[in-house]
Amino acid sequence: MPKKNIPEPEIGKRFQNETKYTPESLAGHTLNFASIPPAFKEYSNPLLRVSLPEPKAKGETNIWKLFLKRRSRRDYIADRPLRLNDLSALLWATQGLTAQFGDTFFRTAPSAGALYPVETYLYVRTVDGLEEGIYHFRPGDYDLELLKRGDFAVQLAEAALQQSVIARAQVTFIWSAIIARGQWKYNQRAYRYVYIDAGHIAQNLYLAGEGLGLGICAVGAFYDDDINRIMGFDGEDETVIYMATVGFRSPDQTI
Ligand SMILES: Cc1cc2nc3c(=O)[nH]c(=O)nc-3n(C[C@H](O)[C@H](O)[C@H](O)COP(=O)(O)O)c2cc1C
Numbered sequence: 025m026p027k028k029n030i031p032e033p034e035i036g037k038r039f040q041n042e043t044k045y046t047p048e049s050l051a052g053h054t055l056n057f058a059s060i061p062p063a064f065k066e067y068s069n070p071l072l073r074v075s076l077p078e079p080k081a082k083g084e085t086n087i088w089k090l091f092l093k094r095r096s097r098r099d100y101i102a103d104r105p106l107r108l109n110d111l112s113a114l115l116w117a118t119q120g121l122t123a124q125f126g127d128t129f130f131r132t133a134p135s136a137g138a139l140y141p142v143e144t145y146l147y148v149r150t151v152d153g154l155e156e157g158i159y160h161f162r163p164g165d166y167d168l169e170l171l172k173r174g175d176f177a178v179q180l181a182e183a184a185l186q187q188s189v190i191a192r193a194q195v196t197f198i199w200s201a202i203i204a205r206g207q208w209k210y211n212q213r214a215y216r217y218v219y220i221d222a223g224h225i226a227q228n229l230y231l232a233g234e235g236l237g238l239g240i241c242a243v244g245a246f247y248d249d250d251i252n253r254i255m256g257f258d259g260e261d262e263t264v265i266y267m268a269t270v271g272f273r274s275p276d277q278t279i
Contacts, residue, residue, distance in 0.1 A: 067171060072169075096242060101273075149175075178191060185245045196243075240269065
């Protein structure tokens with residue numbers, strides 16, 4: 025007989041519970057180093073690959089001032105292209121490689137177990153020297169792979185619960201998680217870590233953007249299936265987790 029009137033624990037509580045570390049859950053846990061998933065993704069047939077200029081950031085560099093000034097900024101001057109140098113600086117700040125130890129490359133943002141499950145994609149609306157379209161960032165080769173040409177502003181804005189900020193932003197960062205990278209070591213707990221990793225990455229974007237005088241806004245509200253479809257993610261092995269807009273700040277914005 026099915027039990028009546030005993031509600032299932034809410035999914036959030038279940039998630040928290042079932043991804044807990046306990047001495048029992050860790051007992052006997054071993055790692056198979058022969059099956060580590062690759063830390064870098066590349067597309068076999070991108071439309072083209074564009075090398076990025078060396079990131080030479082100018083502007084505000086005092087980290088303490090950046091903490092003070094950082095805001096989510098949504099008012100953009102839509103019709104000026106972003107400089108490719110500035111985009112390169114933002115990409116480097118979020119996921120640039122900074123050191124190597126054995127086979128592992130370390131990056132500007134921390135990652136649980138140095139497994140880096142988060143992939144960076146861009147919708148480039150207007151950037152000097154780049155065609156409009158959807159790109160994938162390769163931190164190792166330091167380039168962008170063009171995956172889809174064209175104007176995705178309206179589709180992405182609608183998929184982000186009609187947030188028109190995406191249609192005005194020069195660039196939108198779209199971060200996915202490749203779950204297997206974290207699961208190899210952490211099993212179900214990997215799901216906690218992809219979101220924590222993404223938070224670090226997004227904060228680096230906020231601070232780097234602030235330093236360059238640009239406006240950044242995190243976007244966590246979106247129809248997952250719609251973004252996954254636009255981006256070509258299957259929604260399970262690779263799924264969208266977070267987004268952020270980059271734009272020229274309007275002088276009218278007060279805070
Ligand atoms: C996880 C997360 C999701 C967010 N999603 C959105 C969003 O979908 N749209 C939006 O306009 N702002 C979004 N924001 C920005 C918050 O609204 C903003 O951080 C908050 O109002 C505090 O303002 P501040 O960032 O200027 O300090 C998000 C922020 C975080 C951390």
